[in-house]
Amino acid sequence: MRIVEARVIVTCPGRNFVTLKIITDTGAYGVGDATLNGRELAVAAYLRDHVVPALIGRDPARIEDTWQYLYKGSYWRRGPVTMTAIAAVDTALWDLKGKVAGLPVYQLLGGRSRDGVTVYGHASGDTAEALLTDVSRFVAQGYRAVRVQAAVPGLPSVYGVGKPGETYEPASSAVPSEEVWDTALYLDVVPRVFADVRAEFGPALKLLHDAHHRLTPIEAARLGRSLEPYALTWLEDPVPAELQDGFRLIRQHTTTPLAVGEVFTTVWDCQQLITSQLIDYIRTTVVHAGGITHLRRIFDLAALYHVRSGSHGATDLSPICLAAALHVDLAIPNFGLQEYMPHSPETDAVFPHGYHFEGGYLHPSETPGLGVDIDEELAARYPYRPASLPVNRLTDGTLHSW
Incomplete structure (x- = not known):
């Protein structure tokens, strides 16, 4: 062949x-x-x-x-x-x-290590009431884990918070839009948000939060400590990971678990973080980390250091990537969580697939291969449309991590 x-x-x-x-x-x-x-x-x-x-x-x-x-x-x-x-x-x-x-x-990767893949959904809201309603929506669907993102009073837009009734999609304009950021406002509001969510839904629901690389190590340490009473499953991307020693400083000040890695592309990007046990979850994904072959190498290294997987799975990855991630998730011994944002009906039609959500778990297709395909004729009806991610500026105009 x-x-x-x-x-x-x-x-x-x-x-x-x-x-x-x-x-x-x-x-x-x-x-x-x-x-x-x-x-x-x-x-x-x-x-x-x-x-x-x-x-x-x-x-x-x-x-x-x-x-x-x-x-x-x-x-x-x-x-x-x-x-x-x-x-x-x-x-x-x-x-x-x-x-x-x-x-x-998954059978070629060694077979099942679990019956299903635990996934988390994305809840957000521009008010406290709207956020609690959105979390309850995921709980009603059977999700066992929910990422919580909240609006920050005084900021017109915040990463992870969509408009009411709309799916959040940050890549929305051909030229990057500009957003405004204020760390002090953010650090003030987030602990209060999680106090409300935990009080409403109790201790069993896994709660996650994404800081999206916007903090310094000491700011992240402060946030992690303030969130300890609410027992987060992880605090994601607290700082830009170019300076990996920053995670060492965070570790010295908080026991809130840390997750990072969706922008990593190789095992060498996360080697220090894993072998020094500076993180708890590695979020590398199939499409950005060299495919199934290399992602498995990363997760095998992580398993030696008590670090679990938490692969990125937003809608900026196609159903092909999600299907591949599920096969890896099902097989590895150190699986943690899988991010899951359902695709639009139009996307699902272009990429017919056999994976399905049931009872808080995603299940890969049992058909040979990945169990997903592309309808090339239908795909041709949707031409490329330029779309860029936003950039962030502080209130004084300084460019800041988005």
Whole structure:
């Protein structure tokens, strides 16, 4: 069996996605996600111009060799564009291997380590009442874990808080919009929000919060300590992770568990954080961390240091990526949580899939491969639409982490 074609498909059924479809001389094929939010066309060009020509004629069964070929062979290693492109190839090859073997991918990864994948939803509100109502919506659906994001009085918009009745989607304009940030206001309101949520829903519901890289280490330490009475499952992305020693300072001051990693692309990005036990959950994901092959390496390292998985799973990743994540989640021994934002009906139609939500758990498809596909004819009806993520400025105009 040889690879004879690889198609790069860009579509926008409500938001932009990039998909790689690898086809063999037998007609068997596999699909992989190549979406990088706000930089989709950079990955599409990298695939078309540099990766696809190198795939033609290769043996699709040699997944590890192909991964090493694309990683080491480019010389310019790592980075989100390169690793997202490699992930698309790797994921498509795993999908193809499962189809050829007649097995769902999780069986190729060692079989089940659990019956279902615990997922968390995104609750938010622009008032305390609206937030509690939104949390109760997820509880009623059977979710066992909920991420809580709240509006900050005095700020016109805050990451993670959508408009009432609308799905939150930050990539909304061709040119980045600008938002305003005030750390003092934020640190004042968040503990009060969690006091209300915990009082309303009791101790059993897992609660999470995303600071989205906006704090300094000492600010994050203060926030973590103030949230200790409410027993969060994790505080996500408290600081920008370029200075990883910052997590050491946070650890010295709070026992609130820490999660980070959705912007990491390789095991080397998180090696220090894991081996020094500075985090509790690693949030790397299939599409940005080099595919199933490399994500499994990260999680295997994490397992040695009592760090659990918590893969990113927002709607800026296609159903192909979510399906792949579920197969990994089901197989690894150190699974923690899986983020889950349901896609729009338009997206679900373009990417027909067999995974499903039931009783607080997501379950991957039992069909061979990943159990997800792309309807190319329908995808062609949704042309690419430029959309960028926002930027943040402090009240005095200083550019700040969004």
